[in-house]
Amino acid sequence: MSLPRFRRAVIAATACVVASSAHAAQADFNEVGRQVAIMLQNSHFARLPFNAETSQRFLEDYLKQLDPAKVYFTQADVDRFKGTYGGELFKLLVQSKGLDAANDVYGTYRKRVEARGEMAKKFLKEDALDFSGHETVTANRKDSPWPKDDAEADALLRAQLKEAVLTETVVRELQSKMAKDQGKPDPTLAEAPPREKIALRYERFLHAVKDAATDDIADGLLGAVARSYDPHTDYMIDREANRFNDAMRNExxxxxxxxxxxxxxxxxxxxxxxxxxxxxxxxxxxxxxxxxxxxxxxxxxxxxxxxxxxxxxxxxxxxxxxxxxxxxxxxxxxxxxxxxxxxxxxxxxIKAAQASAGIIDTKSPEGTPRRLGWITLPSFYADFSSAARVRCSADVEQFLQRLTAEKIDGLIFDLRNNGGGSLEEVRRMTGFFTGSGPVVQEKNTLGQVKVSDTDNRKPIYDGPMVVLINKASASASEILAGALQDYNRAVIVGDSSTFGKGTVQEPLDVAKMLPFFANRDGAGMLKLTIRKFYRPSGSSTQLDGVASDVVLPGPADSMEIGEKFLDHAFPHDRINPAPGLTPLNKDGLFLARLKEASATRLKTDRDFAYYGEDATRSEEKREKNTVSLNLEERRKELFDLDARLDQRNAERRERFKTLKTEDDKTLKLTKLTLDDLAKGADFHPYDPSKENEEYIRRAKDPIAELNDAPEWPNGLDPIKREGIKVLSDLVDATEKARIAGVNPLKEAAAEIR
The missing domain is CATH 2.30.42.10 (PDZ domain)
Structure with missing residues (x-):
């Protein structure tokens, strides 16, 4: 377990924010809070009443945000906050006094952190740490009670600090062993001693808490108030808003x-x-x-x-x-x-976040040459602020045109880890595969439904198609995957379902809502949920997501990933199917055949068996929710894990040799990037070991290099490999049907109404 709110080693691209908070003057955040409250009441989809009940939610979410592990605030602090602000915070916001409450709560938080910080420094420097007993700590304290007093809070923090030192100690032991076994220099020799390292991490955390500026404090409160409406409504101060915009532009x-x-x-x-x-x-x-x-x-x-x-x-x-x-x-x-x-x-x-394409030349079981296209889309990016628009739909359109010119037999569209983006881009993109027809339905707070159709009268690509998804495929990804599934246009392959985000957000500039003569500098942005979206069939993706047609058991399905694990998530519901939805014949996807063939392969696939083993252990660990503070137990746990991974890696190294030999005989992989498109270049050989090297030079991490797990041959992980096999099966089944005089992709079912 790591210390609460520690900022771990997160690599962030330098250039993601807008401007320093050290402005000579900035907006009055009391007035900003008032306008945010008005915007939430007037425009949010849920139309929650602004009253004492929602006020309690505002406060509870703010406290959880500040102290998620519940080791700083005591029950007495929480009781005082609830008595003073629990039923009144909504009034303070509309009276332009919200920052008064935030300053009080955050001021108390800062005092508690500083007081416990002094205790922590002394504890880490002077106290003897006994790791021979049977003490444990709770791994996740989100459902635990607040400490009853300072003494209990100190005890909780000491236990967490002790656990952090123990973790650092046993991890270093393992890293030293790995370095020795591999004949490499011991990277831990350059590290500060475990106690000192944990103290330094805590020092960074203390500085972050103590140095919070007015906009940071306002951001914390107003963000908590916004997210109390639903998980995706959020308030962002300017630097966060610009991160959001930069991500949309990929620039x-x-x-x-x-x-x-x-x-x-x-x-x-x-x-x-x-x-x-x-x-x-x-x-x-x-x-x-x-x-x-x-x-x-x-x-x-x-x-x-x-x-x-x-x-x-x-x-x-x-x-x-x-x-x-x-x-x-x-x-x-x-x-x-x-x-x-x-x-x-x-x-x-940010070139690594751009769309890219590839071709996999392979053969059918009968030896027939097959050309399978591949498009990877990390997000639905778009920049509508400039004349030279950056649009992922335009990029994908170019890739599709190049792939069709290469006469591909089938296509994999990879939406794994695609968290969404522009609704307009997914609307336009869906038509590349379906032609004319509805893509998405949007319902506003009044229950009015708007249906958005594609632009394309005819598809650019109409051949066999697989869409890869996982639990991190969200929002716009779910619109595309859901629409293609409703049209019986593609086979969805991957985790049991996508994320389950079925809401539409609109970014609103708070500065425009401030009084005429008010200072607008740094007023921020409110990202507001204004509609729910629905698939052409009428089903919401909310909570349920898009279910895979062919489920591949993976590590994410055992994790608490998805909308249903978020606070204040909307329920799943349905509306009427969209007029004009005319699906293809579902028999043309040969789903029963594909599922059976995939299930047969998975029964003997070692890597999917490993995923299952890991999922079981993760679930058991989460249910246990305790961590031992006994050195021998932790050492055994970690070294047993390492031995298990060593055994797994040894098995993989031998198997991968055979797999690589088979790949060399049956596969040829090529790739095309946006830079290649701009140069008019051809598809070039794909080398996964040099992925992104043309974009960025990265420093070697001596600890990360101790990981001796073998690379997937040709960069094809088990999900990719099985996706290729499912597509190959679909191509073969489609080809055999056509030879028999049936065109399954063109035989449409009756329009759904």
């Missing part, structure tokens, strides 16, 4: 580097985007540390030690063409040696 403005916060409070360069501003400047190298930032090239350097990652990014980011100066400690420098580097900011494309 950033900054220096083109990836940063990692270190436990010692510094920030390390872990990636440099090829041909980005930092790469062109040439001075900054991988694993250099950034110690300070002069954001506007004014000569004033801001010390960023222990500063939160987003604030560091905030300082480095700025307008394209402007200069930022960085105080850098080179990776190979002597202690104390630093230099100042000036970098001109510029636009950086």
């Amino acid at each position: 950033l403005v900054g220096i083109g580097a990836e940063l990692k916060p270190e436990d010692d409070g510094t920030t390390r360069i872990m990636g440099i985007m090829i041909n980005g501003p930092a790469d062109r400047e040439g001075t900054i190298q991988l694993r250099d540390r950034v110690l300070g930032v002069d954001t506007d090239n004014s000569g004033t350097m801001t010390d960023i030690k222990f500063m939160e990652q987003y604030k560091v990014v905030d300082l480095i980011r700025g307008k394209a063409g402007s200069t930022v100066r960085l105080l850098v400690q080179p990776a190979a420098a002597a202690p104390g040696e630093t230099k100042i580097v000036s970098v001109v900011r510029g636009k950086v494309e």
Whole structure:
């Protein structure tokens, strides 16, 4: 179990935020809170009453957000907050006094964290830690009671700190053993001692809590209020809003580097985007540390030690063409040696998040050559703010045209881990495969239903098709997968279902709602749920998601991933089918045959068996919900896991040799990127070991390199491989039907009404 709210080593692309919070003046967040409250009441789909009951929900969600592990606030604190604000917070918001409540609650939180912080420092430095007993800690305290007093809260935190030191200790033992077994240098020798490392992590957390600015505090309260309506309604201060917009555009403005916060409070360069501003400047190298930032090239350097990652990014980011100066400690420098580097900011494309395509040349069981196309879409990105629009539908359209020109026999559309994006893009894209007809239905709070049709009268591609999904396929991904399933146009393959997000959000600029003479700087954005969407068949994707036609057991199905695990999620429901929905003949998908063939393969597939074993262990661990503080028990648990993985890896290495030999005889993989399209280049050989190397140079992590798990041959993991086999079966069945004089994809069923 990790310490509550610790910011782990999360790599964030430098250039994701809008502007520093250190403005000379900014919006009045009491007034911002009032306008957010009005917008929620007037425009949210659920039309929740703004009263004492919802006020209690606002407060409870805010407290859980601040202290999810329930180790800082005591029951007395919670009782005071409920007595003062529980039934009144909604009134304070509309009276422009919401920040008064936030300052009180957060101020108490800061005091508790600082007080426990002093205790934690002393505990980690002085107390003897006995790991020989039978003490345990609760792994997940979300349903646990608040500590009754400071003494109990201190005891809970001490137990968590002790567990963190124990985890660090046994993990290092294993890493040292792995390094020795592999004949590599021991990477743990360069690490601070376990107690010191945990203390440094806690120090970073303390700084984050103590250094919270007014907009941070307002963001916390208003975000909790917004998410009390549903999981996807959210308030964002400007830097968060710009992260959202950057992600939609797949484009950033900054220096083109990836940063990692270190436990010692510094920030390390872990990636440099090829041909980005930092790469062109040439001075900054991988694993250099950034110690300070002069954001506007004014000569004033801001010390960023222990500063939160987003604030560091905030300082480095700025307008394209402007200069930022960085105080850098080179990776190979002597202690104390630093230099100042000036970098001109510029636009950086997030190329790894762009659509891409590929071709798999293989053979049927009878030896017939097969060309299978592959399109991967990481998100439904779009930029509607500029004339030169970035649109994923335009990118996919070009890939489809190239693939059809290559005369593919079947297509896999990979939507795994695609969390959604632009509704307009998925509406347009669906028509590439279905031709004319309804794609999605949207219902507003008045119950009025709008049906959105495709643009295409004829599909671009009308051949056999498989869509790969998993639990992380959400929103727009579910619209596409659901529509293709309703049309009987594609076979859905993957986890038992998608995420289950069936709501539409609209970003609203809060600044536009403020009084005429009010300061609008940094007022932020409210992402508001305004409609629910439904499949052409009338079924909502809410909660249930889109169910796979061919289910492949994977690790995600044992995890608490999905809408149904989120607070305040809407229920599933149905409306009438959309007029004009004319599905193809479902028999043309040969689902019974595909399921049977896949099930037969899965019975003897070792990798899917491993997924099942891991899922069972994860479920048992979650149900147990306790972690031992006994050194020998934890050591045995971790080393047994390592032995099991070693055995698994040894089996895979031998099996993968055979698999690679078979692949070399039967498979040829090629790839096409957007850069290739722009150059007019052909499909080129696909080398998974060099994936994304043309976009970014990344620093080697000596600890990560201890992982000796073999790579999937040709980059084809079990899900991809089985997806290819399902598509091959579909192509073969379709071809045999056509030879027999049947065109299953063209025989439409009666229109559903």
